[in-house]
Amino acid sequence: MKRKSIDPLEIKGNSSSAWNLVREYLIQESENKCQVCRDKFDILHIHHLDGKGLNNKRKNLLVVCQSCHGLLHQAKLNTGDRIKLADWLKHR
Ligand SMILES: [Zn+2]
Ligand SMILES: [Zn+2]
Numbered sequence: 001m002k003r004k005s006i007d008p009l010e011i012k013g014n015s016s017s018a019w020n021l022v023r024e025y026l027i028q029e030s031e032n033k034c035q036v037c038r039d040k041f042d043i044l045h046i047h048h049l050d051g052k053g054l055n056n057k058r059k060n061l062l063v064v065c066q067s068c069h070g071l072l073h074q075a076k077l078n079t080g081d082r083i084k085l086a087d088w089l090k091h092r
């Protein structure tokens with residue numbers, strides 16, 4: 001109980017309205033850019049780093065485009081993308 005203000009990223013549960021809030025917040029924060037390839041997209045996905053859909057903590061979430069999202073799930077990211085991703089995760 002360190003924070004008093006409401007952080008949309010701390011919203012528990014998987015109701016679609018709560019999730020939409022989290023998603024919009026993160027996409028806005030990333031300026032509509034995929035965090036892996038750094039390109040701008042109209043449609044972005046949120047990837048759960050731990051592979052579970054219910055952990056909506058900031059550190060578990062990654063804003064990615066559709067193609068990078070597919071790569072993440074196939075674990076086929078190339079070395080350059082992995083470095084960019086690690087770098088981004090470190091600085092947020
Ligand atoms: Zn991408
Ligand atoms: Zn995913």
